[in-house]
Amino acid sequence: MMGAENMDQIAYESWWRLHVRLARGGELSAEEQATYEAGRGKLEQEEAFQEAEGAKRSRLELVRLEQEHAQLERQRRQVEGEIAQLEARLSEPTRQFLGVGD
Numbered sequence: 001m002m003g004a005e006n007m008d009q010i011a012y013e014s015w016w017r018l019h020v021r022l023a024r025g026g027e028l029s030a031e032e033q034a035t036y037e038a039g040r041g042k043l044e045q046e047e048a049f050q051e052a053e054g055a056k057r058s059r060l061e062l063v064r065l066e067q068e069h070a071q072l073e074r075q076r077r078q079v080e081g082e083i084a085q086l087e088a089r090l091s092e093p094t095r096q097f098l099g100v101g102d
């Protein structure tokens with residue numbers, strides 16, 4: 001149940017009973033309607049907060065992955081440089097045999 005963990009359990013159960021009554025076509029008194037609206041507003045606020053928290057976690061994960069990607073890209077360039085140096089030392093027949101420079 002969305003929101004039951006943040007809204008006090010008793011308040012949530014009370015709100016849920018009002019919600020079910022409305023969903024079944026029942027009517028609420030003015031006081032019940034005010035309680036229902038306040039509860040719905042709280043649940044919507046909690047949901048928005050959870051969505052924002054999810055977006056924040058996703059953004060942090062993206063930053064972490066971008067940093068990891070940059071590190072791997074630096075390593076790739078370093079290894080490519082080392083390969084180029086090694087290949088430059090090979091004799092021409094060995095280079096041809098290995099397909100270096102193709």
